[in-house]
Amino acid sequence: MATSVADQVPIAEGLFTWPSNDPRLIGSKCNNCGVVTFPAQNSCPACSAVDSTSIELARRGTLWTFTIQCFLPNRPPYEGPETPDNFQPFAVGYVELPDQTRVETRIKTNDIDKLHVGMEMELVVEKYIERDGKDVIAYFFQPVDELA
Amino acid sequence: MDVAIVGIGIHPFGRTDGATGLEQGVVAARKALDDAGVDWPDMEFAYGGTSAAEKPDTMVSKLGLTGLQFINVSNGCATGGSALQSAYMAIKSGMFDVGMAVGFDKHPRGAFTIDPEGSGLGKWYGDIGMALTPQFFGMKIQRYMHEFGISEDTLTRVAVKNFKYGAMNENAWRREAFSFDDVATSPMVCAPLRKYMFCSPAEGGCAMILCRADKAKEFTSKPIYLNAAVVKTRNFGSFEVFSQNQALDRADSPTVKASQAAFEMAGIGPDDIQVAQLQDTESGAEIMHMSENGFCADGDQEKWLAEGWTEIHGKLPVNTDGGCLANGEPVGASGLRQVYEICLQLRGEAGQRQVPNDPKVGYTHVYGAPGLSGVTIMSR
Secondary structure (H helix, E strand, O other): OOOOHHHEEEOOOOOEOOOOOOOOEEEEEEOOOOOEEOOOOOOOOOOOOOOEEEEEOOOEEEEEEEEEEOOOOOOOOOOOOOOOOOOOOEEEEEEEEOOOEEEEEEEOOOOHHHOOOOOEEEEEEEEEEEEOOEEEEEEEEEEHHHOO | OOEEEEEEEEEEEEOOOOOOHHHHHHHHHHHHHHHHOOOHHHOOEEEEEOOOOOOHHHHHHHHOOOOOEEEEEOEOEOHHHHHHHHHHHHHHOOOOOEEEEEEEEEOOOOOOOOOOHHHOOOHHHHHOOOOOHHHHHHHHHHHHHHHHOOOHHHHHHHHHHHHHHHOOOOOOOOOOOOOHHHHHOOOEEEOOEEHHHEOOEOEEEEEEEEEEHHHHHHOOOOOEEEEEEEEEEOOOOOOOOOOOEEOOOOOOOHHHHHHHHHHHHHOOOHHHOOEEEEOOOEHHHHHHHHHHOOOOOOOOHHHHHHHOOOOOOOOOOEOOOOHHHHHOEOHHHHHHHHHHHHHHHHHOOOHHHOOOOOOOEEEEEEEEOOOEEEEEEEEO
16 A cells, blocks of 8 residues: 555545645535535536635534445446455445535445434545555545544 | 327337347337327427437438438436427427327446446546446435335335236336245345336337327327426435535425426326326335325325325326336336326226226326436326
């Protein structure tokens, strides 16, 4: 595994602050109607105004809904590290960030059977895969009670 | 100008090796022409829908190059429904007297493969494993079950019902009934939805001949009148497939908007509907679409399914041809298949699937990515 920041690339530019010791998702807030959007965009999907400000989103929220992906997604587009032989189901959900928005996210968990609507979740930004000799960094949310 | 359906045709859904999607569409088109007692040169216009097969307007090389107005339609899972709605408008406007809505498709096996960038999403969205429609279906019904107390048993009952009716439909793909346990113990796909609760991409074709209502009796003794045909897209705040974020304030879905507009257009209400086809890409969709279309309150589906009220002999039969679950989803033809079944039911030609007591008013609803719904109301 690559160890220095120089060997790490975010999965996409502008999704979260990077490099950072305390990374945050980057959204946008409409200066006309106040609606928050993720990922950030310069026009507002609610009121059509083209006047928004980039903001950092909350690190903690609650799980609003989720599902468990039980089959290996098609490649392309999927680039996860699993093979058909070692694939394990993974969770995807929406985390509601107070007064901001609900963000769609991969969920990182040690116990997929314990996921439930309403549980407290926290942002985790970490290595997802390796590509071209570099660690590709992505965002996840993980149950707060799993984070010491 | 009111609009009538005077001819219907279908190519069986499922897998037809050796026939292209377009060829299946041509079979459906010829059957619809025969059913109306007309010939292709009588068609003044056609709207043709597909998403994965040949361009529909190239059908003319097989049906005849008559110079008619032929417009291709592509509108996600609502492609077939959108072709019909376009044909409806063409006659409603007074511009044409008679024409065709046709749709067909031929999808590869397995789940739909999505191109995230082609859908206006970042490449990363596919990289990380979120560009999958079944995830949306799982997440939407998961939330709905949490809010309104729907049980997994109710998800199972929907699938058992639809496969039972598929087994009674000679044009369906899945013609095998499943027991409650078969469905409830089938492998999990996207929790809480299991393998036998999902429809699959498929093949098939379907066509309708539409005309001015005042000329309908020239073609058939059993015209079916289109009292409403509506397509609506999502408003800000509705929970739709491939949403990287959702607004905190929920808005009504495009299905709610389309349903309300259709009932207003037809001048009737949900209690007047005697048979309905509701989009059932999976069990959860049929459950949620029962309430989104105004047929029951949120949460009441638990009782409706337990009591069998959506069975053929129930108070509102739903998906009497087996729905998407038993027919699969060739998206160009899927919405038209729903209309085909309602026409059969209102004509009294549905055979062993016939809804009793001579139904006179029917309803169809199709839903598609990235958030649009098509609703029709029909009567005889």
